[in-house]
Amino acid sequence: MISFDEITRLIPHRYPFLFVDRVLELEAGKRIRCVKNVTGNEYFFSGHFPDLALMPGTVVVEALAQCGLLLFRAGSPRQRADKVFLLGAADARFLKPITPGDQLVFDVVAEKVISTAAIVRGVALVDGQPVAKAKLTFAAVDRSGFETAREHRTS
Amino acid sequence: MYADNVERTVTEVVAEVSEKPEEELWKQRDSHLFEEVGLDSLLALEIVATLERKYRIEVPEEKIVDVTTLSAAITLVKEMLREQGKLEAAL
Numbered sequence: 480m481i482s483f484d485e486i487t488r489l490i491p492h493r494y495p496f497l498f499v500d501r502v503l504e505l506e507a508g509k510r511i512r513c514v515k516n517v518t519g520n521e522y523f524f525s526g527h528f529p530d531l532a533l534m535p536g537t538v539v540v541e542a543l544a545q546c547g548l549l550l551f552r553a554g555s556p557r558q559r560a561d562k563v564f565l566l567g568a569a570d571a572r573f574l575k576p577i578t579p580g581d582q583l584v585f586d587v588v589a590e591k592v593i594s595t596a597a598i599v600r601g602v603a604l605v606d607g608q609p610v611a612k613a614k615l616t617f618a619a620v621d622r623s624g625f626e627t628a629r630e631h632r633t634s
Numbered sequence: 635m636y637a638d639n640v641e642r643t644v645t646e647v648v649a650e651v652s653e654k655p656e657e658e659l660w661k662q663r664d665s666h667l668f669e670e671v672g673l674d675s676l677l678a679l680e681i682v683a684t685l686e687r688k689y690r691i692e693v694p695e696e697k698i699v700d701v702t703t704l705s706a707a708i709t710l711v712k713e714m715l716r717e718q719g720k721l722e723a724a725l
Contacts (some may be wrong), residue, residue, distance in 0.1 A: 567676035580674050591683035593695040596676055598683050 481505065481553065489552045490545060490564075495522050499585070502549060510588040511550040515542055519579035534577035539603055539611045540569055546587040547615055549598035562619040567596075571613035581605045584623035596620055635660055638717070638725040644685065644708045651680045663704040675699070681704065685711055 481502035485495065504512040517534055524532040544566055577583065587601035596618040603611040636642040641692075645663075649656040652667060659667075668677055678701040682693050685707070691714040701707050715721040 568680065591679060591686070593679065595699060596679050598679060616680055618676050 481549070484548065490548045491611060492545060496534075496541070496545070497545070498538060499545050499549065502561055503584075505550070505553055507553060508550075508592055510586070512586070513542075513546045513585045514624065515583045515585070515624070517577060517579055517581045517583060521579070524579065532579050532593065534581075536573040536611065537565075538585070539573070539577065540571050540613050540615070542583065543585055543587060543601035543603060543611070543613050544569075544615050544617060546585045546601060547589075547597060547617065550587055550589060550599065551592065551597050551617075551619065552615055561622050563622055563625045564617055566615060566617045568616040569613055570610065570615075573611045575582070575608065575610040577605065577610055581593070581610075584610075590614070637650050640711055640724050641708055642723075643688065644711055645704060647684045647688065648681055648704050648707060651684060652677060663708075666702050667704065668702070678702070681707060689715060689720075689724065691715065 481489075483500055486499055486502065487497070490497075492498075498515055499513045500515050502511060502513050504510075519532060521534070523535055523538060527533060527535050548564055582605065584604045585601055586604065587599050590598040590600055592598075596616070598614070598616045600614050601612065602609050636645070644674070645656050645660055648654075648667070649659055652659070675698070680696055682698050682701060686693055689711060691711070693710065693714060697710060701710060712721060715724050
């Protein structure tokens with residue numbers, strides 16, 4: 480089990496953009512199971528929507544991506560902390576609405592992991608039923624390399 | 635236009651992942667596939683992961699950076715299949 484405090488030491492995300500409460504199970508490099516308790520106080524419910532609280536699908540994809548990052552980071556000493564994580568591709572499907580009171584369980588498995596990038600497949604479950612699934616590709620780029628790439632683009 | 639099935643299948647995979655037409659890819663099979671700075675390795679990774687599933691091969695990390703052209707991807711797959719004694723059956 481990995482606590483919320485330990486999660487903040489593994490990935491750089493913070494409020495209001497950290498969507499994983501706890502890691503329940505982890506097989507390093509293979510799979511991870513995480514949980515998020517959705518409360519009526521989530522900041523995004525004030526706008527999505529004022530009269531009908533629905534968790535945005537993009538936030539669920541972000542949560543799955545964060546689980547993928549935790550899988551990528553946890554138990555792999557080769558990874559350094561000074562990385563920027565960039566999502567390169569997301570192929571997602573949203574199956575059921577998510578509302579306050581739901582407990583989201585994320586099951587994410589690694590499809591291909593290398594030292595600088597990964598492809599993962601994840602499913603979000605509520606009461607054991609799939610509510611969303613996604614295939615995600617992300618890269619871990621050195622902060623210096625990221626700045627260089629941005630300068631190229633803007634010059 | 636293809637000499638064997640590996641050439642055809644790898645081209646189909648690259649076309650699907652890169653969202654480029656097969657014919658165009660084949661004509662420019664020795665040109666660099668990716669131009670975007672920084673994100674090219676992700677497309678190469680997606681191509682390799684798809685080819686691994688299709689051919690039941692495992693491409694080591696150091697070989698992924700070589701997948702810069704369609705020809706390089708075809709050569710890599712043939713090399714991996716040859717190592718496993720599965721090339722003849724795949725052609």
